[in-house]
Amino acid sequence: MAEQRQRERWATRIGLVLAMAGNAIGLGNFLRFPGRAVKNGGGAFMIPYFIAYLFMGIPVMWLEWAQGRFGGRYGHGTTPGMFHRMWSHPISKYLGVLGIFIPTVIAIYYTYVESWSLGFAFLVPYKILTGELVVQRGISVEEVLRPFETFRGSYIVAKEVGFWTVPSLWAYFFFLATFGLNIWVLWRGIARGIEALAKVAMPLLFLFGIALAVRTLTLGQHEGGSPLEGLGFLWNPNFQQAFSLQTGPRVWLEAFGQIFFSLSLGMGAIQCYASYLGPNDDVMLAGLSTTAANEFAEVVLGGSIAIPAAVTFFGLKQTQQIVDKGVFFLGFTSLPAIFSFLPAGALLSFIWFLLLFFAGYTSSVAMAQPMLAFLQDELGWTRQKAVAVLGIFWFVSMHLCIFANATIDVLDFWSGSFGAPLFALIEVVVMMWIFGADKMWEEMHRGAQLRAPRFFYYAAKYLTPLLLLAVFVGFALQPFFGEANDKTIEGVPLSALPVVWAARLLMIALLAVQCYLIHLASKKWENAKASRGEEKR
Amino acid sequence: MKPEGWAFLVFGWGITIALFVYCFTRILLGDGAKRG
Numbered sequence: 078m079a080e081q082r083q084r085e086r087w088a089t090r091i092g093l094v095l096a097m098a099g100n101a102i103g104l105g106n107f108l109r110f111p112g113r114a115v116k117n118g119g120g121a122f123m124i125p126y127f128i129a130y131l132f133m134g135i136p137v138m139w140l141e142w143a144q145g146r147f148g149g150r151y152g153h154g155t156t157p158g159m160f161h162r163m164w165s166h167p168i169s170k171y172l173g174v175l176g177i178f179i180p181t182v183i184a185i186y187y188t189y190v191e192s193w194s195l196g197f198a199f200l201v202p203y204k205i206l207t208g209e210l211v212v213q214r215g216i217s218v219e220e221v222l223r224p225f226e227t228f229r230g231s232y233i234v235a236k237e238v239g240f241w242t243v244p245s246l247w248a249y250f251f252f253l254a255t256f257g258l259n260i261w262v263l264w265r266g267i268a269r270g271i272e273a274l275a276k277v278a279m280p281l282l283f284l285f286g287i288a289l290a291v292r293t294l295t296l297g298q299h300e301g302g303s304p305l306e307g308l309g310f311l312w313n314p315n316f317q318q319a320f321s322l323q324t325g326p327r328v329w330l331e332a333f334g335q336i337f338f339s340l341s342l343g344m345g346a347i348q349c350y351a352s353y354l355g356p357n358d359d360v361m362l363a364g365l366s367t368t369a370a371n372e373f374a375e376v377v378l379g380g381s382i383a384i385p386a387a388v389t390f391f392g393l394k395q396t397q398q399i400v401d402k403g404v405f406f407l408g409f410t411s412l413p414a415i416f417s418f419l420p421a422g423a424l425l426s427f428i429w430f431l432l433l434f435f436a437g438y439t440s441s442v443a444m445a446q447p448m449l450a451f452l453q454d455e456l457g458w459t460r461q462k463a464v465a466v467l468g469i470f471w472f473v474s475m476h477l478c479i480f481a482n483a484t485i486d487v488l489d490f491w492s493g494s495f496g497a498p499l500f501a502l503i504e505v506v507v508m509m510w511i512f513g514a515d516k517m518w519e520e521m522h523r524g525a526q527l528r529a530p531r532f533f534y535y536a537a538k539y540l541t542p543l544l545l546l547a548v549f550v551g552f553a554l555q556p557f558f559g560e561a562n563d564k565t566i567e568g569v570p571l572s573a574l575p576v577v578w579a580a581r582l583l584m585i586a587l588l589a590v591q592c593y594l595i596h597l598a599s600k601k602w603e604n605a606k607a608s609r610g611e612e613k614r
Numbered sequence: 615m616k617p618e619g620w621a622f623l624v625f626g627w628g629i630t631i632a633l634f635v636y637c638f639t640r641i642l643l644g645d646g647a648k649r650g
Contacts, residue, residue, distance in 0.1 A: 123622055368633075377627055
């Protein structure tokens with residue numbers, strides 16, 4: 078069945094690489110990375126960061142690309158079918174469910190968060206131009222930031238009733254617009270939709286990023302300091318923090334986690350995109366290019382905008398406090414406040430939030446695609462039918478995030494912090510230990526335009542699983558122990574327990590339905606196998 | 615910025631930019647326009 082269907086293909090190689098880069102590059106590159114680096118030893122953070130990139134990021138990226146192309150050869154665009162082909166055990170296809178479950182859950186909350194950046198791209202510049210969000214120089218940092226923080230708060234939550242949150246009308250409007258834009262791209266398909274989007278959005282994202290970085294680094298001396306001091310805040314190494322027995326393990330874990338989550342590994346989306354390759358198309362150079370684009374956006378651009386700008390205007394101490402308040406405070410409150418001081422501040426705010434929106438948009442379509450591919454490849458649905466059915470589920474589920482913000486943290490914990498490292502660990506073990514490291518190495522190098530040094534073979538087989546295990550233990554299991562467990566549940570205050578359960582029930586129901594659909598698909602695989610056997614006889 | 619900060623910045627940016635330029639030059643000058 079699956080083999081007989083004519084699957085879609087990418088139109089161009091650069092389009093595929095940009096789409097893959099779009100999947101990897103998200104809000105975290107511009108907001109999470111600089112905050113993590115500042116908090117974890119500055120330049121010294123880059124030592125474990127690049128070690129993780131070399132021994133975990135690049136190998137897992139290559140493996141996922143190769144697994145995706147392997148599955149595509151047999152008509153499978155998602156991991157249930159791919160695992161089934163690589164490991165002939167009845168449970169393998171059900172382990173692969175994580176490759177459609179995780180991205181579907183992420184799509185639910187991520188698309189709503191992404192819609193904030195679209196809303197801010199239009200509303201913040203408008204409010205700066207009309208004088209509603211312009212503040213005087215010479216007042217305290219708290220007073221500078223207050224109107225921006227008040228605007229952010231009232232945009233997301235106009236009214237709060239217990240743990241229920243009612244968004245502003247603007248927030249709901251931009252949510253509808255963002256959802257519509259996502260559905261439009263998915264409806265158009267791989268080449269005409271996702272690839273066409275990436276070819277426009279990614280060059281613009283890099284252009285905007287470079288423009289903002291240049292503007293930030295040429296700010297000159299201001300009240301807080303200079304951009305150079307800002308770069309120093311990010312890059313001056315604190316070896317004591319990164320290598321002492323007390324704080325070192327946490328720093329290394331944060332670095333491993335940053336590489337892992339930044340590259341969007343262990344989510345099933347990379348395999349899905351790679352499944353639309355031809356059987357002998359290169360995956361090595363293209364996979365490495367994906368990581369290179371992500372690292373450029375993160376290390377060069379992400380490190381040159383929000384932090385240096387904050388230090389220049391607010392000084393080191395205040396910037397530290399801003400970082401401690403979280404990534405959204407840094408990106409959605411502090412930076413537009415700084416831009417409002419500058420000539421053409423409205424324009425700078427516009428391109429900053431549009432940059433974040435493009436980063437989110439290209440990632441959210443990647444998160445929705447695996448479920449669509451599953452419905453098309455394994456159940457024989459048309460793309461339009463798959464988009465319509467997934468769209469209804471997606472739209473309804475998102476309202477849980479909109480009207481109970483706490484669910485965002487719960488969905489994020491189970492799909493991102495818990496699910497993705499677990500699934501990456503499972504897939505590396507399936508590929509390198511069950512399917513076979515030699516076969517996988519050969520699969521990776523079929524049609525390759527780049528030959529990996531042999532040490533990557535041993536890294537992927539022995540070291541990468543250990544690093545993934547460290548990420549899983551550190552990010553997925555740690556919240557269940559220690560002090561945080563007494564005050565919060567999956568990052569949410571204990572008082573919001575009903576909301577936590579609503580999110581959990583949504584995920585359990587989704588997982589059950591997806592497992593049932595895999596069961597139906599496996600019946601089709603068996604029938605197809607039986608009919609092939611009869612034909613041979 | 616301290617000298618060792620500069621060293622880390624040059625190291626981090628150097629690796630990242632070199633890899634980015636290498637990969638995308640090969641893809642764009644190679645067969646970037648061909649079928650994915």
